[in-house]
Amino acid sequence: MALPRQESQRKAKAGDAVALHQRQLEAFVAPAEATLTTDQGVVVPDNHHSLQAGLHGPTLVEDFVLREKLAHFAHERIPERVVHARGAGAHGYLEVYRSLSAYTRADFLQEPGGRTPVFVRFSNLTGARGSADTVRDVRGFAVKFYTREGNFDLVGASLPVAFVQDAMKFPDFVHALKPEPHHDMPQASSAHDNFWDFVSLQPESLHALMWLMSSRALPRSLRMMEGFGVHTFRLVNAQGAGHFVKFYWRPRLGTHALVWDEAQRIAGKDPDFLRRDLWEAIAQGHAPEWELGLQLIEESRAQALGVDLLDPTQLVPEELVPVQAVAKLVLNRNPDNFFAETEQVAFHPGHLVPGIDFSHDPLLQGRLLSYTDAQIARLGGPNGHALPINQSVCPVHNFHRDGAHRVTIDRGSANYEPNSLAQGSEFRVDGGQQGFQSQADTLMTTKARHRPPSFDDHFSQATLFWNSQSTAEKEQIVAAFQFELARVGPAAVRQRMADLLAHVDARLARKVADALGLGAPDPRAAAGRAGFRAPAATPATLERSPALAGVAGPAAGIATRRIAILVAAGVEVGAMKLLQQTLHELGAVTRVVAAGLGVVATSSGQQLPVDHTWACMPSVMFDAVLVPAGAASAQALAAQGDAVHFVLEAYRHGKALCLIGESVRLLQLAGEQATRAPGVVHGPNDPAARLQMAQDFVQAIARHRHPGRVGVESVPA
Ligand code: HDD
DSSP states (O other): OOOHHHHHHHHSOHHHHHHHHHHHHHTTOOOSSOOOBOTTSOBOSOSSOOOBSSTTOOBOTTOHHHHHHHHHHHTOOOOOOSSSOEEEEEEEEEEESSOOTTTOOOGGGTSTTOEEEEEEEEEESSSOTTSOTTSSOOEEEEEEEEEBTEEEEEEEESSSSOSOSSGGGHHHHHHHHSOBTTTTBOTTOOOSHHHHHHHHTOGGGHHHHHHHTSGGGSBSOGGGOOEEOOSOEEEEOTTSOEEEEEEEEEETTOOOBOOHHHHHHHHHHOTTHHHHHHHHHHHTTOOOEEEEEEEEEEGGGGGGGSSOTTOTTOOOOTTTSOOEEEEEEEEEEOOSOIIIIIITOOOOTTOOOTTEEOOOOHHHHHHHHHHHHHHHHHHTSTTGGGSGGGOOSSOOOOOOOOOTTOOOOOOSSOOSSSOSSSTTOOOOOGGGTSSOOOOOOOOOOOOOOOOOGGGOOOSHHHHHHHHTSOHHHHHHHHHHHHHHHHTOOOHHHHHHHHHHHTTTOHHHHHHHHHHTTOOOOOHHHHHTSTTOOOOSSOOOOOSOOGGGOGGGSOOOOOTTOEEEEEOOTTBBOHHHHHHHHHHHHTTOEEEEEESSSEEEEBTTSOEEEEOEETTTSOGGGOSEEEEOBOHHHHHHHHTOHHHHHHHHHHHHTTOEEEEEGGGGGGGGGGOGGGGGSTTEEEEOSOHHHHHHHHHHHHHHHHTOOOOOOTTGGGSOO
């Protein structure tokens, strides 16, 4: 018997769920202005002084106000997540474009235009809670959908593939990746012996490694980052027919990345770079959006695909199965409180709703076991579901009882089922039609610890990824392997990695090996090692997949891009104002940067307010640089090493530059060809040229990066 309240809520319009979720959260918000009390509600007379015996006497044990305050303080922290400890969250909603009833009976995917509230937590996989944002890493992309049929969690990542195929290997993988146990170093970095020792012995990690060494591991912004459900799931419609499905999140702003040198510098200047970027964009009304894409695969077609859908180290190229956009995700509200929401939110890949089901992917199956324990350990008991951020918008009704931090006040004498003593206590649903129905399945009859032969192909998709990258991106990948492996002590580990890379691409392996002083990479050496099993047949695969070169993809406008305007006294602001106006109209953000705060005098005697100093906000904090005209200003800037460095660094990092009139001298050290390099806009301070310069600059910013600058290595920055 379904409960009346449940029924009325199920009938509620989808939009109501968003409002209901917000009301639920607000019910827990502490009053903003109130008299200070103890946790028991007793008014605190003095919050600055403890209770002492006499003017200089000892503090009294009876000071229960002090005792309560210190006790609460001492317990403010909860254990950080074993992985994905550092995070940033935001509220929003999912809006469905069209009904997916042909594929799934999930209520929240039925109604075109229907909105479901969500909370999203982005995270870094490797580092501790206080580590820097911009390190080379996999990012978590976890979405909690508060649907009217219960919470659905899609706990994905910024990479479409995993490092290991079986959950049995996950703790070893994480141990190897995390700081080494004897000295707890390095923090938030895979560039160390243990990690490369492990992965060099695990050919199945190679595909994910290619992604980790690429720009995908250095997002410019969480708002410009793709997300993937990674595993294959299943959608099941009302008739019980199933499709395999892979989930994608595609950012509306395009997929953009930092370059490695820049990422490292930002980590020092602003360790909160990505979290701040997300927070500020939402606070300023630039709600980031992603499209939810699905790859839908008929179960009968799965065998013929040539990709084992249950192997989480493999993806399904879009050229084989297109990604269909079915909904949009909008994040439009920052949390009120980091701890209560972003820290206490508890995801679980086993939080499913009717119409969505698992596959037999052995990594996913292991996750289903693991997350329950993780949440109990983190939240200190089995009642984490009742925390405001974890509560579903539909009623929760069962006979789970008690446990640490129980907040529900269960009424009545019956705490068991079946019972006849409590009203409405037969919770069985009508005719077995409602509720979560597991998809019918042919279960395996043998029990074994094994790896199916179709999981043996570790290389063809790593090669596909490599072949699909631009020349500039390939150089970044080579440089990333060189950087990481140069930090690895044992030469045997480095050699093992180079031998493995020879299975991906001979040139890649050689370039890496040469820089590390290793012998010629030998694919046969890798093949001779334990755990290595050659695929039964050479897999048929694509030569290239343009969709995998996502970072170089077209940019969608310049909204929210940050442009530094570098100035000194005597700056000529005529052209600058016009460019600023154009940039603002397109949603970009400009900031005036100078040696000190306050104002600088312009050439016409006005006062231009300064937003930042370059010591505090160097060029790595911006997407592009504009240096306005003005002989005196250009001369003053050229005499300042930091200002010259600002421009040269942006040039090296491939960013768009606009240098008006005399300010071009700031680029002198980059060589004569620099003013003609891609993404560099330069022209006279002439009203007739301004409009063209503005257009060129906007286009250059929209491309995000300009990697093909000749001789860039010799630029001193
Ligand atoms: Fe996991 C957290 C994503 C494999 C065990 N995982 C966690 C989070 C994300 C992922 C995004 C953070 C959620 C949040 O923001 O709170 N995990 C993945 C992906 C995987 C994956 C995409 C592979 C494709 N994870 C995985 C395996 C296991 C775990 C195989 C264990 C068998 N993951 C955990 C965990 C965490 C977690 C220990 C740490 C804290 C938590 O769950 O809440 O249970």
